[in-house]
Amino acid sequence: MHVFFEPESVAVIGASRKINKAGHVIFKNFADNKRRGVFKGELYPVNPKEEHILGFKCYPSLTEIPGKVDLIVIVVPAPIVPGIMREAAAKGVKAAVIITAGFSEIGNHELEKEVTEIAKKAGIRVLGPNCLGVYDSKTGVDMLFLPETKVLSTGDEMVATPRPIAGNISIVTQSGAFGASALDFLAGRQLGISKFVSFGNKCDVNEAEMLEYLLYDDRTHVILLYVEGIREGRKFMEAAKKVTRVKPVVALKTGRTSAGARAAASHTGSIAGTDQIYEAAFMQCGVIRARDMEEFFDIGKALAYQPPAKGNVIGIITDAGGPGIMAVDECESRGLNVKKFSDETIQKFEELKKEGKIPKFATNLNPVDLTGSATSEMFEIATKILLDDPEIDGIIILGLHHLPALMEDFIDRVANLVKKYEKPAVACDIGETEMAMYIRARFDKHGIPAYGSPEDAARAMHALVRYGNYLRKCGCFEEYMEAFYKRKGVK
Amino acid sequence: MHVFFEPESVAVIGASRKINKAGHVIFKNFADNKRRGVFKGELYPVNPKEEHILGFKCYPSLTEIPGKVDLIVIVVPAPIVPGIMREAAAKGVKAAVIITAGFSEIGNHELEKEVTEIAKKAGIRVLGPNCLGVYDSKTGVDMLFLPETKVLSTGDEMVATPRPIAGNISIVTQSGAFGASALDFLAGRQLGISKFVSFGNKCDVNEAEMLEYLLYDDRTHVILLYVEGIREGRKFMEAAKKVTRVKPVVALKTGRTSAGARAAASHTGSIAGTDQIYEAAFMQCGVIRARDMEEFFDIGKALAYQPPAKGNVIGIITDAGGPGIMAVDECESRGLNVKKFSDETIQKFEELKKEGKIPKFATNLNPVDLTGSATSEMFEIATKILLDDPEIDGIIILGLHHLPALMEDFIDRVANLVKKYEKPAVACDIGETEMAMYIRARFDKHGIPAYGSPEDAARAMHALVRYGNYLRKCGCFEEYMEAFYKRKGVK
Numbered sequence: 001m002h003v004f005f006e007p008e009s010v011a012v013i014g015a016s017r018k019i020n021k022a023g024h025v026i027f028k029n030f031a032d033n034k035r036r037g038v039f040k041g042e043l044y045p046v047n048p049k050e051e052h053i054l055g056f057k058c059y060p061s062l063t064e065i066p067g068k069v070d071l072i073v074i075v076v077p078a079p080i081v082p083g084i085m086r087e088a089a090a091k092g093v094k095a096a097v098i099i100t101a102g103f104s105e106i107g108n109h110e111l112e113k114e115v116t117e118i119a120k121k122a123g124i125r126v127l128g129p130n131c132l133g134v135y136d137s138k139t140g141v142d143m144l145f146l147p148e149t150k151v152l153s154t155g156d157e158m159v160a161t162p163r164p165i166a167g168n169i170s171i172v173t174q175s176g177a178f179g180a181s182a183l184d185f186l187a188g189r190q191l192g193i194s195k196f197v198s199f200g201n202k203c204d205v206n207e208a209e210m211l212e213y214l215l216y217d218d219r220t221h222v223i224l225l226y227v228e229g230i231r232e233g234r235k236f237m238e239a240a241k242k243v244t245r246v247k248p249v250v251a252l253k254t255g256r257t258s259a260g261a262r263a264a265a266s267h268t269g270s271i272a273g274t275d276q277i278y279e280a281a282f283m284q285c286g287v288i289r290a291r292d293m294e295e296f297f298d299i300g301k302a303l304a305y306q307p308p309a310k311g312n313v314i315g316i317i318t319d320a321g322g323p324g325i326m327a328v329d330e331c332e333s334r335g336l337n338v339k340k341f342s343d344e345t346i347q348k349f350e351e352l353k354k355e356g357k358i359p360k361f362a363t364n365l366n367p368v369d370l371t372g373s374a375t376s377e378m379f380e381i382a383t384k385i386l387l388d389d390p391e392i393d394g395i396i397i398l399g400l401h402h403l404p405a406l407m408e409d410f411i412d413r414v415a416n417l418v419k420k421y422e423k424p425a426v427a428c429d430i431g432e433t434e435m436a437m438y439i440r441a442r443f444d445k446h447g448i449p450a451y452g453s454p455e456d457a458a459r460a461m462h463a464l465v466r467y468g469n470y471l472r473k474c475g476c477f478e479e480y481m482e483a484f485y486k487r488k489g490v491k
Numbered sequence: 492m493h494v495f496f497e498p499e500s501v502a503v504i505g506a507s508r509k510i511n512k513a514g515h516v517i518f519k520n521f522a523d524n525k526r527r528g529v530f531k532g533e534l535y536p537v538n539p540k541e542e543h544i545l546g547f548k549c550y551p552s553l554t555e556i557p558g559k560v561d562l563i564v565i566v567v568p569a570p571i572v573p574g575i576m577r578e579a580a581a582k583g584v585k586a587a588v589i590i591t592a593g594f595s596e597i598g599n600h601e602l603e604k605e606v607t608e609i610a611k612k613a614g615i616r617v618l619g620p621n622c623l624g625v626y627d628s629k630t631g632v633d634m635l636f637l638p639e640t641k642v643l644s645t646g647d648e649m650v651a652t653p654r655p656i657a658g659n660i661s662i663v664t665q666s667g668a669f670g671a672s673a674l675d676f677l678a679g680r681q682l683g684i685s686k687f688v689s690f691g692n693k694c695d696v697n698e699a700e701m702l703e704y705l706l707y708d709d710r711t712h713v714i715l716l717y718v719e720g721i722r723e724g725r726k727f728m729e730a731a732k733k734v735t736r737v738k739p740v741v742a743l744k745t746g747r748t749s750a751g752a753r754a755a756a757s758h759t760g761s762i763a764g765t766d767q768i769y770e771a772a773f774m775q776c777g778v779i780r781a782r783d784m785e786e787f788f789d790i791g792k793a794l795a796y797q798p799p800a801k802g803n804v805i806g807i808i809t810d811a812g813g814p815g816i817m818a819v820d821e822c823e824s825r826g827l828n829v830k831k832f833s834d835e836t837i838q839k840f841e842e843l844k845k846e847g848k849i850p851k852f853a854t855n856l857n858p859v860d861l862t863g864s865a866t867s868e869m870f871e872i873a874t875k876i877l878l879d880d881p882e883i884d885g886i887i888i889l890g891l892h893h894l895p896a897l898m899e900d901f902i903d904r905v906a907n908l909v910k911k912y913e914k915p916a917v918a919c920d921i922g923e924t925e926m927a928m929y930i931r932a933r934f935d936k937h938g939i940p941a942y943g944s945p946e947d948a949a950r951a952m953h954a955l956v957r958y959g960n961y962l963r964k965c966g967c968f969e970e971y972m973e974a975f976y977k978r979k980g981v982k
Contacts (some may be wrong), residue, residue: 013732020895029820101863106852146893150926153900159925161893175813177863180893181921185943186793229815254816257823259830292946293817293921303568321758322666325719326746326784339750361597363757366750372592372668379884402637402652402671409644430678430784432674434650435641452676455783460794 001093001213002203004127005136005195007071011062011093014075015045015053022099023143025077026133026350027053029142039140063088071095073133073143078102081129089122098128103202105130105267114204130328131200132176135167135199137193138219143194146180167192168221169300171316174208174228175267176200181480182224182297190444191301194219208232208239215243221487222304223249223288224296228264230278235256237285244286245476246483248303248467251287253278254297286465286470288429295459298451302460305449306424307484308468310324310479311393313337314461315369315386318398319374319406323454324367327396330458336465341366349382355409357381372403376410383414387421394461394467395425398454401439408439415446422481424464426450428457447488492696492704494586496627496686497869498562501530502553502584505566505901506536506544511578513590513636513906514566517546517624520633530631533558553578555784562586564624564634569593574619580613588634589620595692596621598685600662607694622691623667626674628684629656629710635687637671643730659685659712660791664703665719666758673715674785674787679933682792682814685710698768699723706734712978713795714740716778719755720767728776735777736967737974738796739958743779743787744769768847777961778972779954786950790943793951796940798975799959799968804828804953806877807858809889810865810897814921814945815858818887821949836880841872848872865896874905878912884959885952886916889945891929900928906937913972915955917941919948938979 009343010030010239016023031054033039044067045053048060056113059065062072062084072093074084078100105113112129119126122420127133131295133143142163150160164186168197171186171193173179179198186193194217197462198209207227214220223243230236243249255264256275282289292297314336318324328338340346341364349364358378363369370378379399386395399410411427418425427450429439436452470479502523507514522545524530535558536544539551548554553563553575563584565575566670568663569591587610594603601907603620610617618624624634637652655677662677662684663817670689677684685708688701698718705711714734721727731760746755749767773780779794781787805827809815819829831837832855840855849869854860859877861869877886886909890901902918909916918941921932927943935942962968 022895050869056867098631111558145895147895150892150899152929153898156832158929162924171759175811175815177811177893178813178921181811181891184893184922184924184927188927216649224815228813252817254820256820260816260820262831262856263812263816263819263829263854266856267816269858292821292942294946320668321664321754322664322669322671322717322719322745323672323784325751325754325758328754329745329747329751330783332750338754340753363754365753365757367754370757398671399642400668402668402670403673404513404636404638407644408641430669430677431673433653436675438649453784455785 001125001209003070003125004097004134005067005137005141007141009068009070010041010067011044011069011072012075013045013046013062015058016045017050017053023306025145025147026099026143029144030140033140033142039400040237041070041341043172044069058319062091064297069093071097074098074100075145076100078108078111078488082111082118085118087117088124089118093124095125096128097131099133099145099419102130102131103129112203114400119204126204128200130201132179132198133311135163135165135196136224144180150175162187164188165192166306167194169218169224169304170195170214170217170220170222172197172207173226174202175201178226186295187313189297190296190441194360195259206231208235211239211243211249215246217251221247222300223247223347224300225249225251227251227253228255228267229314233281237281240285241288244470245474246480247287250296250299250303251282252293253282255291267279286474288466294456298456298460299463301449301469302426302463305447306426306450306464307481309394309424309461309465310468312465313339313391313393314324314395314396315341315389315392316369316398317370317382319370319372319380319403320398320400321369323398323400323428326368327398327454328457329426330455333461336458336462338366342389342391344360344386348385352381373405374403375405376407376413379410380413384386387423392423394423394464396457396461397425397427399427399429399439401429401435407441408477411439411446415443415448418448422485424461426456426457426460428452492616492700494561494616495625496632497590497630498632500535500560501532501562502535502537502556502560503564503566504537506538506549506554508541508544511587515632516636516638517564517590520635521631522547524631524633535560537857553582554611560584562588565589565591566636567591569599569602569620570823572604572610576609576615578600579615580609584615586616586618587616588622588624590624590634590636591916592621594620603692603694604773610695610709617695618688620694620840623670626654626687628654628772635671653678656683656793659710660684660715660795661686661705661708661711661713662715663688663698665690665693666717666718668843669717673846675910676788680788682788697722699726702730702734706737712738714738714789714793716740716742718742718744718747719758724772728772731776731778735961736796736965737971738746740778741781741787741790741794742773743781743784744773764851772850776891777965785947789947789951790954793917793942794958795956796938797955798913798972799951799962800885800915800956801959803956804830804882804884805887806832807887807889807971808861808870809875810863810894811889811891812860812918814889814891815860816890818945818949819858821946822952823938825949825953827884827949829857833880833882836876841877843872865894866896867898867904870901871904871908872905873910878908883914885914885955887948887952888916888918889948890920890930891918892926899933902930902933902937906939909939915952917948917951919943919945936974946956
């Protein structure tokens with residue numbers, strides 16, 4: 001499996017000099033990354049009609065390449081793929097990514113079967129067909145053939161399919177187009193990824209195997225999985241159970257409704273199955289299911305940045321009453337407990353009021369509302385009190401920047417405290433202009449995931465609670481926490 | 492009531508030269524808008540300690556102002572507000588906005604009662620106390636005292652509380668801080684507003700009266716209402732019933748859960764009441780309730796841009812299978828009907844396949860999936876077919892820009908068609924980088940509201956269906972449509 005991500009030698013079958021062709025884009029990705037020193041393997045273009053592509057000697061066929069070839073990326077038309085696979089078998093290729101569409105997804109089951117059988121016999125692992133393939137932010141393997149930029153009719157060039165920064169989220173997706181969207185989303189939100197895998201028709205490698213492989217990938221801390229249907233359910237569950245004890249798996253499973261299932265069937269031929277079965281299966285093997293696309297990414301971010309919660313009691317700090325209530329509502333309707341603070345904690349706030357350190361009329365039952373007079377110091381003190389309260393398992397910090405006295409250093413103060421405890425915290429600032437973006441980015445940089453709405457923050461916290469519950473149930477909470485903080489390099 | 496929004500003369504009581512004071516920011520807003528020719532009324536600063544503020548002659552007291560004063564904005568400390576109100580009564584002031592906090596929200600019920608009684612006796616209408624007051628994008632009335640920019644410790648200045656562009660959404664909010672966030676959100680998303688009203692403790696003017704006033708405001712096409720509790724329920728319902736027949740009212744009512752209700756009680760002293768009662772009341776009077784903050788804004792945008800739907804059958808066009816399924820799932824789980832297209836419509840798509848005008852393997856049951864080979868022409872043809880299908884009441888267009896052959900002119904083609912029909916359409920492109928933002932903005936400019944996730948687009952369509960249902964039930968659908976298109980200037 002690692003050949004897909006770290007091949008020592010790659011041949012692009014159907015490499016092209018025509019810039020609009022997938023065979024060009026993919027070969028260029030590899031060539032550019034090789035030139036930059038990111039991709040370290042050997043690289044061979046295969047195309048009988050060309051002598052050179054981007055300065056690389058072009059081979060008329062796979063078998064004529066002098067050196068060994070680990071991995072081939074196939075972008076030639078479907079009907080000639082079986083022939084290529086036979087050559088690959090002869091050449092001793094270990095793995096093949098078939099980007100080409102036109103197989104079972106359009107009813108060409110026979111052709112797909114033929115390819116699968118050649119591969120099986122030769123021991124070649126196959127990703128695809130009908131997929132976007134692999135992107136690895138570290139090794140420079142990049143098969144994304146979608147144009148990185150597009151030129152508008154005005155002549156302006158725009159970023160169209162960006163690559164996110166390197167990080168610790170890996171994406172495994174059945175839908176290639178959704179995968180491309182995910183990259184665009186994560187790039188824009190400054191979320192870093194390790195690996196991206198789109199497996200399309202999954203004639204060989206499927207989600208179960210991919211999960212197991214990612215279990216052993218140190219750079220993957222969280223797995224985001226988009227699926228429309230899972231074929232080998234038992235295998236998937238076995239793999240997922242192993243993985244979720246060590247790293248969180250977040251699933252976006254579409255085809256929830258009967259009309260959605262019908263759409264899924266005509267999209268990838270997936271049998272979506274009864275949604276309750278998936279729901280129960282995910283629950284059982286600790287896969288955290290997201291309700292929609294935004295939650296999918298929001299949860300991924302939360303689990304990548306913060307530890308799971310030890311229980312479901314949430315404390316909320318806010319400088320704005322209304323958004324505080326929104327966070328409470330969303331927490332409670334998701335089954336989290338925003339109960340009144342303990343007498344001891346309430347007493348601590350009362351004393352601060354007497355000392356003039358927080359406003360006399362700050363409410364302090366939960367949420368603690370520092371009111372419009374909130375300052376950085378107040379946020380710091382309040383955060384410390386909630387971190388010290390053993391009854392509270394997670395903290396939501398709503399630091400709306402609009403208030404006059406609140407300076408941006410509240411983020412650093414709060415974050416430095418949070419780092420000293422093993423209690424998860426998430427943050428929110430509302431707004432879509434300069435300062436709101438800055439506040440959220442600064443929280444993110446400190447590893448406190450920040451969201452644009454109180455409800456999104458509450459949903460993120462809900463995921464941290466769900467995952468914590470699961471780990472405790474499995475008896476591997478402590479182990480996870482140890483690994484988590486070791487990875488973060490904090491302890 | 493119109494004095495709050497279009498006063499002929501305004502006095503700011505507590506105007507200040509100290510730039511950090513609310514009395515300075517508010518006075519400066521008016522002064523700047525007067526200089527720019529936006530605010531056309533007379534302007535008087537009142538402060539016994541100053542002679543001039545920003546070039547305006549300062550008066551030691553309200554009564555010493557020579558001309559008449561329509562509206563006063565009060566930013567002096569709570570204990571001296573009753574004295575100011577007595578002067579206002581003597582001066583013949585028509586309306587007062589009490590920005591000052593420190594009244595019933597912190598238990599000072601007596602003080603608030605005193606102020607309310609003086610006002611009532613003198614016939615002065617009061618907004619507040621404890622509020623952000625009014626912002627009117629046309630008349631230049633701007634009482635927002637939150638700093639428009641903030642200076643970071645690095646010395647960088649950042650936009651902190653922006654003003655949205657002028658438009659047709661009006662915001663009525665009980666929470667000032669949420670109001671500020673809303674302005675920030677709408678500004679960043681390029682959504683235009685007409686009026687913004689924060690009424691805080693609502694000792695006099697409340698949401699019922701404000702709704703009725705906005706009913707007659709031509710520049711307000713949609714009302715976004717944030718409330719934690721409604722005191723005079725019957726009055727509110729009567730007003731809402733009148734308004735919702737003519738323009739949509741979208742409500743974000745927090746305190747849904749018991750913990751949320753407790754938080755609301757300690758925030759604005761609101762008795763949130765049983766949520767089911769609110770739910771039923773909103774339903775009965777045609778107020779469209781949003782489930783969370785993002786939906787609140789998303790729905791507002793949909794209703795501002797598009798007509799309501801005639802029924803609940805939705806057709807979906809996509810170039811990406813996965814996101815298509817997500818849209819179907821969300822539609823169906825909200826009670827919309829994404830049923831299989833009629834035989835006639837399916838036949839039309841089949842013929843296009845034969846003619847090679849859409850890909851042979853495009854699925855066409857609903858969604859119609861144009862696949863990764865989608866072009867602008869295909870989007871145009873598919874949109875026309877769904878617009879022409881009398882069974883379909885609304886269209887969701889998922890135009891993911893990542894695909895190689897899709898050019899941005901598909902937006903213009905689709906939008907020009909949509910404009911010719913009385914059928915609502917909403918759009919989606921996924922991504923948070925350059926081209927995704929551009930695609931959504933271009934749809935928005937054409938009046939087709941665009942969203943960043945398929946589920947958000949489905950929720951927006953759901954609101955258009957809900958509102959259409961309500962209007963039909965009231966027998967005023969046709970009337971609304973006529974007014975809608977008259978406003979748009981299309982017919």
